[in-house]
Structure formats: structure tokens, C-alpha cells
Amino acid sequence: MVTRSELKAAPSLKPERSKEFEAGLDLGFFKDRADASITWYDKKSSDVILPEPLPVSTGYFAQGSNAASIQNRGWEVSLNMRPLVRADYGWDVGLQWARNRNKVLSLGAGEQFIVIGDFNNQIAMVGQPIGVYLGSGFLRCGVSNGTTNVVAVAGGGTDSLGAVCQGHPRGALYVDPNGFPLQDPDPRLVQDPNYDWTGSVRSSFRYRKIQVSGLLDIRHGGQIWNGTKGALWSYGTHQDTQQRAVCTARTETGCTGNTKIFGQGGWYDGPVVGPGAGVPASIGEYWYRDVVGCPFLGIDEPCIENAGFVKLREISLTYTLDAPWVQRSLGFSSIDLRVSGRNLHSWTSYTGYDPETNLGGAISGGLGAGGVDYFNNPQTRSFAFSVTLNH
Amino acid sequence: MRRNTDVALVSLGLLLGTTGCDAFLTGNKLSENPNLPTAAAIQPLFVGVQAGQFTFQEATAAMMTCEWVQACGAANGRFVQQAGQYVFGETSNIAANFGDWLQVYGGGGLVDIRRVKALARAAGDSTWVGIAKVWEALTIGTASDLWGDIPYSQVDTNTTNPPLDDRFAILGSLQTSLSEAITELASGLGAGPGNVDLIFNPGGDQSVATLRAKWTRVAYTLKARFYMHTAESLGVPAYTAAIAAALNGIGDPTGQGDLRSFHTKVTAERNMWSQFQVSSGFGTDLEAGKALADYMNARNDPRRAAYFCLNALGGYGGDDFNVVVNPDSISNFACLPPRFAADARIPYVSWAENELILAEAYAATGDTASARVHLNNELATVPLPAVASGLSAAALRDTVMMEKYVALFQNIETIDDYRRTCVPAITPVSNGQGFTHVPGRLYYPQAERNTNTNIPDPSVQLATHGFRNKGDVHACQGSDALP
Numbered sequence A: 001m002v003t004r005s006e007l008k009a010a011p012s013l014k015p016e017r018s019k020e021f022e023a024g025l026d027l028g029f030f031k032d033r034a035d036a037s038i039t040w041y042d043k044k045s046s047d048v049i050l051p052e053p054l055p056v057s058t059g060y061f062a063q064g065s066n067a068a069s070i071q072n073r074g075w076e077v078s079l080n081m082r083p084l085v086r087a088d089y090g091w092d093v094g095l096q097w098a099r100n101r102n103k104v105l106s107l108g109a110g111e112q113f114i115v116i117g118d119f120n121n122q123i124a125m126v127g128q129p130i131g132v133y134l135g136s137g138f139l140r141c142g143v144s145n146g147t148t149n150v151v152a153v154a155g156g157g158t159d160s161l162g163a164v165c166q167g168h169p170r171g172a173l174y175v176d177p178n179g180f181p182l183q184d185p186d187p188r189l190v191q192d193p194n195y196d197w198t199g200s201v202r203s204s205f206r207y208r209k210i211q212v213s214g215l216l217d218i219r220h221g222g223q224i225w226n227g228t229k230g231a232l233w234s235y236g237t238h239q240d241t242q243q244r245a246v247c248t249a250r251t252e253t254g255c256t257g258n259t260k261i262f263g264q265g266g267w268y269d270g271p272v273v274g275p276g277a278g279v280p281a282s283i284g285e286y287w288y289r290d291v292v293g294c295p296f297l298g299i300d301e302p303c304i305e306n307a308g309f310v311k312l313r314e315i316s317l318t319y320t321l322d323a324p325w326v327q328r329s330l331g332f333s334s335i336d337l338r339v340s341g342r343n344l345h346s347w348t349s350y351t352g353y354d355p356e357t358n359l360g361g362a363i364s365g366g367l368g369a370g371g372v373d374y375f376n377n378p379q380t381r382s383f384a385f386s387v388t389l390n391h
Numbered sequence B: 001m002r003r004n005t006d007v008a009l010v011s012l013g014l015l016l017g018t019t020g021c022d023a024f025l026t027g028n029k030l031s032e033n034p035n036l037p038t039a040a041a042i043q044p045l046f047v048g049v050q051a052g053q054f055t056f057q058e059a060t061a062a063m064m065t066c067e068w069v070q071a072c073g074a075a076n077g078r079f080v081q082q083a084g085q086y087v088f089g090e091t092s093n094i095a096a097n098f099g100d101w102l103q104v105y106g107g108g109g110l111v112d113i114r115r116v117k118a119l120a121r122a123a124g125d126s127t128w129v130g131i132a133k134v135w136e137a138l139t140i141g142t143a144s145d146l147w148g149d150i151p152y153s154q155v156d157t158n159t160t161n162p163p164l165d166d167r168f169a170i171l172g173s174l175q176t177s178l179s180e181a182i183t184e185l186a187s188g189l190g191a192g193p194g195n196v197d198l199i200f201n202p203g204g205d206q207s208v209a210t211l212r213a214k215w216t217r218v219a220y221t222l223k224a225r226f227y228m229h230t231a232e233s234l235g236v237p238a239y240t241a242a243i244a245a246a247l248n249g250i251g252d253p254t255g256q257g258d259l260r261s262f263h264t265k266v267t268a269e270r271n272m273w274s275q276f277q278v279s280s281g282f283g284t285d286l287e288a289g290k291a292l293a294d295y296m297n298a299r300n301d302p303r304r305a306a307y308f309c310l311n312a313l314g315g316y317g318g319d320d321f322n323v324v325v326n327p328d329s330i331s332n333f334a335c336l337p338p339r340f341a342a343d344a345r346i347p348y349v350s351w352a353e354n355e356l357i358l359a360e361a362y363a364a365t366g367d368t369a370s371a372r373v374h375l376n377n378e379l380a381t382v383p384l385p386a387v388a389s390g391l392s393a394a395a396l397r398d399t400v401m402m403e404k405y406v407a408l409f410q411n412i413e414t415i416d417d418y419r420r421t422c423v424p425a426i427t428p429v430s431n432g433q434g435f436t437h438v439p440g441r442l443y444y445p446q447a448e449r450n451t452n453t454n455i456p457d458p459s460v461q462l463a464t465h466g467f468r469n470k471g472d473v474h475a476c477q478g479s480d481a482l483p
Helices: A227-235 A285-291 A324-330 A361-366 B002-026 B042-058 B060-068 B079-084 B098-105 B110-122 B126-147 B167-186 B208-228 B236-246 B272-279 B290-298 B351-364 B368-381 B393-407 B413-421 B446-451 B458-463
Strands: A017-029 A034-053 A062-085 A089-106 A113-115 A122-125 A132-135 A150-152 A158-160 A188-191 A197-207 A210-220 A223-226 A304-306 A309-321 A334-347 A382-390 B072-074 B286-288 B347-349
Touching: A034 A113, A034 B446, A188 A223, A223 A227, A227 A285, A324 A334, B042 B060, B042 B098, B042 B110, B042 B126, B042 B272, B060 B072, B060 B079, B060 B098, B060 B272, B060 B413, B072 B079, B098 B110, B098 B126, B098 B446, B110 B126, B126 B167, B126 B208, B126 B413, B167 B208, B208 B236, B208 B347, B208 B351, B208 B413, B236 B351, B286 B290, B290 B393, B347 B351, B351 B368, B351 B393, B368 B393, B393 B413
Parallel strands: none
Antiparallel strands: A017 A034, A034 A062, A062 A089, A089 A197, A113 A122, A122 A132, A132 A188, A150 A158, A197 A210, A210 A309, A223 A304, A309 A334, A334 A382, B072 B286
16 A cells, blocks of 8 residues: 655755854953853854745655744843862852843745644744744633624624724733633734843852852743643543632533633633623633643633742752861772762742643654653752762 | 885775775665565555555445444543534544544555556556456545545645545545546556556456456446435436436445455454454443444344454444443444454445345335345345335435444445434434534544645634535434435
């Protein structure tokens, strides 16, 4: 049996090329008690090879192509300080901050976007950072198509969403007569996994033969798709579902109890419009299974969370053995005994296990398709004892 | 002297080695991958076409339409059940995703069907050309049933932005193509596919004349089917044309003249319904639909054992998307009843369909006597008692469509029958998607919309003609009478 390959041959691929302009400044202060560096870079990669989509009706779905040009532009700043430098003790602090702005500058002429995600519909789209997620959201004013979306209005009948939204702020949530929001049938960008900025704080204190050091990692901004929560909502095993309405049918009106009003009381707070504004909705199996179960055709928007965090990446305690017997008996100039712990604590608003995790791992994340949580393992917390022999 | 000899031998060795390496680096074993041929003979290509279309006709689109007409039910809240509750979109992993679309156009689909036609034409094999045209008609006709206006007339591998053809233009084109197929098959030229015809000749024991005759009858039944797809809009002329075609359609009540899939118990060749039960991990999510099971129970229909597993109460029953049903009363398919067996052959175009097209069309045009004859012909093979005379044309038509609903279980055509006649009188599933009727079509897949500017946004698709295909004049709602 033979069928024609649906991946079209790429007869003329060229190598990818990058041009980078970088400028920096290194400074030293107070007799080397402090130093700082600032770097600005602007890198443009052209002829980036991606699987360029083709109209499936041609019999092919994609062709390898020099399809994209991508810009990465950003700042890297570091400041290292050594406030105390004595023979018996010392203290140093290092601060780092970096910001990268990534943008797809161009794609081939034939497509709106190229899918790069290995699980979700994360894409490269002109004018957007690479890896944004083209997913599903609720009907919202100024965001959803105001002309083609026809919705129920107060007093019966229907009208365009645009008419219903007149005089209401952009982003206001449309709520139907039963008090529930509706899915926007058009996909839209619902997630940007790229961080606004990253930073770290490193410090160490030394007193005679003992040294204590620590590292805080900071990621600010960026979004993560919490598919684990969406799946557990759908299964009814997430803690959120412990309080739920009693449902005799999986419909908007098939449940009673556990009422919430969209837009207020901590329940999807924000402006709402439509005939159901202020109408209590019973949140139960219908809501969790059929509306917000994002991995199973539910709406993605409720599963998008802030991926920012501060993580106590490492604390270590080191004792240095450098007594004469070490040299005499063992032949080493000194021995460092070190106890350390990694990933000890996270400060984050993320409701999953770990905002740093990614289903496709670091490789996928490095290619832009980060911010996917679907039953992946969190970063491991580890404790280590090490002996370093210095000769 | 010895040193000179050594130098000469080394030099010779280097020369030979270099020559050998050069040949190794330029030989065709380096540049040609035997596992990735760039050209295919018509025989393996035609097998690929048939396998590809078995997949299209039996995979997610068929399962979803089975749920939409409530011949199938679903449980467990995962994508199978959600599909039945109209939770689907342009990127869904059921029905509207590009996998089904790719089965229509990609490898094993239209691109390969056209290649088969070209190869057969070049070989002067009109028999094979005719058979390939019938396959193309079935594939494109089914795709248009699901998506309405689709790229067809200007589709080729180099067209970057193929326009959508009007559904009625497609159906008209398929009528022409099927007429051409009948002419090709009547020419008596060519040996045809022989034993790579998996539909009628997998054993290689049929004569080419027999194959031509069977494919000709399938072509006529398909013509009748496509006329019926215009009947809600065009009325009597469509019914009349359908009758004329069906009178030449499949005439063998044994099933040997049906266009049925061909499967074996080999893992990769199993029936798709069976594979879904055994290998997908979602098999038990699919259940019998209450609407179908109740109707068959009421008639003590002998086909129940072939369609369903016994429920926990020792009988047959189905699930209802709208009403909570006692789980013990629900039949599923986990026991692999005959229609779900690994080697089950699913009829795509059948004698039963042909007889029931005749029955419906005669009833719709007022000839209740002829309608009853063809209905009873079909019922007799089940076997079920004949329908007595005296029914009104509308009541007779309703009975015909209910029998067709049962007979075409697992066939995508059931959704067309429902759209046209609103039979069975099912209640659309309560849903949070804003659908007040059974959805009239599928969304175009996002993969096509991304690269084809002729594909409208999903919200525009929803807002156009009530999300129904051209010719689907009347949106069915619950207990609607026949239009």
C-alpha cells in the first residue's frame, strides 16, 4: 500500500542567518568593591526554518521552508557588590536583571501563523512574540467579533454582540440570560508564555572557614496554561470542585446550589454585559466539565494563569578544612565540605505545582513553546552533601 | 627496491580506495531511499486510496454524526461525550480537525484518487478510471455533506488558495462524474484493479465483467443519494431523478453488491470502530443511543445483537444526552458486536439504502404503493414484518426514514437524512455552545483557514444560513414534521 506523503518536499532550503548588534559597558567602583555591566542587544534571525503550512486541500499540510524572520532585542544588567572584604569575613551580593523582547517580523506570504507548539496551538505570528497560544476564550466586548456574534438580549430576542457592548468597556464579559458566559467561536491569542523580565539575587557571607550563600531566581510576567487544573476540573477531582452545585443535567439550567455571579465576589471579577449580568449561576458539573475543562475542548481562558514566581533556588553552607594535617596526611591543600538545598521554596500566585514546568521540557520551551502544564513533574527539590578536594 | 615496491603498493591502494569511495558517495543507494519512493504503481496506490477512505468513512466524523442523530450515546465526559453535546470547533480533536480534512484531500484521498485516474487513463484502462471516479464521488460527496462548500474544482497540489465550490455545484459535478464513470465502465476496456479491488474482489475470484456491473450499480445508487441531497430544496424534480437513478442502482439484497469497507483481524487493518473500542483508551465512552435502541426494541429488531452489546439487565438500551438514564440499561460496544468486530465490513453505499431511497422518493411524490413495495423489500431482508397498506404518504415516509435510520447505522449519510427529513424526531442536546438545533455542518479546520483566505472565520460560519449547508432549507427542531 502506498499513499503520497503529505509533507511537501523542500527542494531549496537555505541556512538560517543571524545578525546581531550588541553594545555594553563594564564599570568598576570603589576600588573594585563593586562592578556593574550593562548590555543591549538586537538580534535578527532571518530565513528561520519552520514547517510552513499549506492549504490541506492541496493534499499537503506543510513544507519545510525558510519561512520566518525573528527579532530578539533586550537588556542584560548586572551589579556585583562586595561591601565587606576582610581576612576573616566577607560579604558579597550579586544582582542580575534581563529583559528580552521577541517578535516575529515576517512569515511566508501564504499563512497567518505557523504552529510551533508540540501540544497546544502555540504559534509564530507576525507582530507577536513566538509561542503565543491561539486558543479559545469567552465572548468579550471589543475582543470578540461584534458583528458576526449574535447573542441574546434583555427582554428576549437577539442582537449583535457589538450592539450589546455599546457603552461598555473593552474586555467586558458577555453573560447570557442564565448568568453564564459563552465561548467565543473565533480563536484568539490567550497566552503569552514569555516572561516580562527575569532576575536573580545572589549573596554569600563568609566568616573564617564557614561560608553561607543563597540564590533567589525571579521570573516576572509570562503566562502558563494550567491544563492539569482544567483536566481535574473536568474529572471533578480538583479541590475547586469540592463545592459544587447538584446537577440533574449537564446544562446551564440543569444545576442547583453553589451559585456565583460572574463579575463580582471574586468570581471572574470585572465588568459584565448582557441579560444575565447579576444573575446567579449554579456552578457544578456542567461548568467544570463542559465549559472550563480546557484540555478536553473546554475554553482555554480560565486555565491561563500568571507564570511569574520568585524561587529560592539554592542555599548552601560550606566549611573549609585547611589545617596542616590535611596537607600532611592527605596531600590536599584544603577540603570543602558543602551542604546545599535546591528549589526550596516558591512564592507565586500560580495554583498548580510549579510555574516553571513545561510539558515539552526545556528544549520545547527554548524554541518558544513554553508555559504548558499538563500533568508534568515540577522541578525537583534536592539536597546535596559534597566534598571538594583542593590540590 | 623493497622501499620502491612499498611506495607503489601504497599509492595503488590510495588510488583504488579513493575511486571506491567516490563511487560509494555518488551511487543511487546514497541518493535514493528505497523506503521513500517518489513514484508509485497504480496497484499499491489504489490500495492506499481504499484504506484512506475506509478511515475517513469510519473515523471521528462517522462517530460524531452517529452521536448527533443520537444513534450513539456517550459517557465519561471526555471528548466523545462532548462531541455529542456539540462541543467542537475548528481545532477539535474530533471531526472538524484537519485529520478528517486531510483524509479527503491528502495521501489516500483526492490527490491519490486523481493519480490513480491518471495512471489508469494512461494505461487505457477505462474500467479502473470508472471505479476511481466512483471513489472520488463518494469521498467528495461525503466531504461536502460535512462541510458544505469545499475546495474541489480548482484543487491541485500547486494551487495555494483554492476557492470554495458551491455545494450544489459540487453535487452537480459529481453527477456528471458518475455518469462518466458509468460510461467508462460500460466501455468494456481495461482489466480494472483485479484483486486489489478490496470492495468486490479481495479474493481475486471475480471476473472483470462482474466488477464493472457492480461498480456501475454503486454509481447509480450514489447518483440517487446525491439527488436526494438536493430534494429538500428542489422538491419533486430531485425525487424523480433519484428514482430514475436508483432503479438502476444496487440490486443485490445479499450485500454482495454493497460498497463496503474491507478489513482483516491484522492490527493495522482492523475496522476503525473496532480499533476505537480496543486501542484508543476511549472505547467505553461511546454507547448506544437511546433514540435508536428504543426504536429497535419497540420492533424487536433482530439487528440489535449485531449493533449493540447486552446491557447489565440482559437487554438492549441506549443513553440520552438530555436525560439521566439508568446506567444498567445502557448498551455499549465493548463486547465487539458483529458491527464492531475487527473485520466487520461497514456498508457505505448499499442495497438497503437504494431501496429506501426509492421508498422515500416514491412516498414524497405520492406513489405510496411503490414506496411500500421498496420499504417492504428492505424489511423482508432484516427480517421484519411488512408494512400494511393504508398509511398516509407522510406516515409512510416517516416509517421509511426510521427504517433507514436503523439500516444505515454507522453511516455518515444518516446526518443528511436527518437534515432533510427531521427523522428521527430527536430533541437537540442541551448545550452551552448556543446551538438550538443539531449542528448543520462542521467548522472548516483551522489548518485550512490559516492558509486559505477563502475560509471564513468560525463566527462568520456560524452566522451563515444557520450554520447549515446549502439545500438544508429547514432546521430540524425536536418533533418537527417532515417538511
